[in-house]
Amino acid sequence: MEVLAEKILEWYQQNKRQLPWREDANPFKIWLSEIILQQTRVDQGTAYYLKFTDRFSTVHDLASAEEEEVLKLWQGLGYYSRARNLLFAAKQVVNEHDGVFPASAEGLRSLKGIGPYTAAAIASIAYNEAIPVVDGNVLRVISRLIGMEDAINSAKGEKKVRETMTKILPNSHPGDFNQSVMELGALVCKPQNPLCSSCPWQDDCQANKDQSFDRIPFKEKKTKTKAVHTYYIVLKHRDELLVRKRPAKGIWANMYDFPSIEHPKAITEEEAITQLQTALGKSFNVAHISESFKHILSHRKIQARFIIASTDQKIEPKNDESWVAKGAFDNLPIPRLIDKAQDLFWTP
Template structure:
């Protein structure tokens, strides 16, 4: 069964695989970059980012020599910004510790910043033919349905059961092609909802199809309900100048620029204290994070006196920029969306 299933899947992949830029070669830099970008990101959204990174940083040494601000700016809008910081850290590791050449084994790849079992397996198998299974969300789903595995995929101990099942069907030759076929099949055919079972070439091997249990597998614990939060940004301006805040270490938006964040929703306090005027209040703008639903208000406050404006910036530890410089700063999608809506 295992041999026939693998052969069927690889044959399907050779016919149906999507043409994607990182599949043009087995360059580990391209494969690694694509895998990091596509974590928590759809292919259609991630592809332009991949192309932009390759254009600006053609080699891993080019990326290693970049500044964090350059990388964050190029990453702007993708979210989960720790991926960008880890990307830069890993590039510097490869450049400094491995002479600019990616390590070629699964175990060595795991030593790189931001590379976990999934990414290490993808690089090792696709680029170096190491026989190690790749387990991502698509593969979890496909294996659960084929073998009827009811272990909860959100629980870490369950991973071993899926790895054993994946290893059983992983061929000795071209393990990278097989791993890509598994991921592609899960993305295009064995989808989370409304899987295309009528044209599925693996249905004869599939437990879920035979038992009509597609909707029951894989088993996954329900997500924790997202917390509702209200945020108030205070946007201090003086003519064509604006105060910006650089997010601190340990923050999900670490290294990105936004405005002064305060619990107070009363922008009149700052207007009165620094002899300014509340020009506009925008909101609420809805912004969803993994565990939080943000409802965000932006209070635009014009400070007429330059000395008062500078005094405010110093007291709140903000940096003054020209509004024309804002486009060069790396910002979260929330801030980018706000800036597209307003005029200073």
């Protein structure tokens, strides 16, 4: 096992990517990068990481921010609960830990939004705690290394991978080791067409020996995605739009979109207009109806259409609605789906 660690650490030193959060062992920066990179590609996440560190140099800066500003900076990354948890955890660090991140994985788990993987990553990289990380890349690399037939998204499969990582993990430089396995998965041991000839573990890998990397790792089937057809009313009065603030719980919590109706199947444009007029309690003049915008969430597949309309008399907004001009709208945190169609909203 010691030889395996030596091989991959040597490979890592020669091949690791130069990423901004690897410049030092600052727990704030490591934590921020890990939260951003959940469900996010490194190339996309890097741009967001730089935006956040440019605006927030320390955890104190982030803890004092308003939620809307954090959501606006996060806009486009999806899974917005991560942004809300980020702000909540920053406040925890400042208010409960005097601005210092807990120095162990167990202590880090007390912070909002930090699970076993993120806690292990921060603790091993920032504090040299000898604890293994298990993410998607690690699951793939280790399952191939040991030729594991169990599903990697099962409790049994993850346990086997974690046990293997624990056996290989060196007491010295555990953070580098954890990063090296993740890096191997990102650069070499890819889901499709892995670059086995470039792998430091090629002689030790059971999947390489058996040529079974096309079926390892194995995943159990996911939960079925629900289809939803959403019809938004983008209602104008002069130079203002009627926007809606979403509830504090559920998808896109506390972000902004427009009054809408949802159906499991598509309805006609005429039906959508009639139902939206009923929901608003007022008729409006339709200028344009968009084509369908497709947006996929973890358990929901949305087909959205935007009805661009105007009204001569400004209607009284409901409690969760307000009229905003373009300058104010540009500063609101909006879901990626709304951002996709934004060019339609201000067309004369």
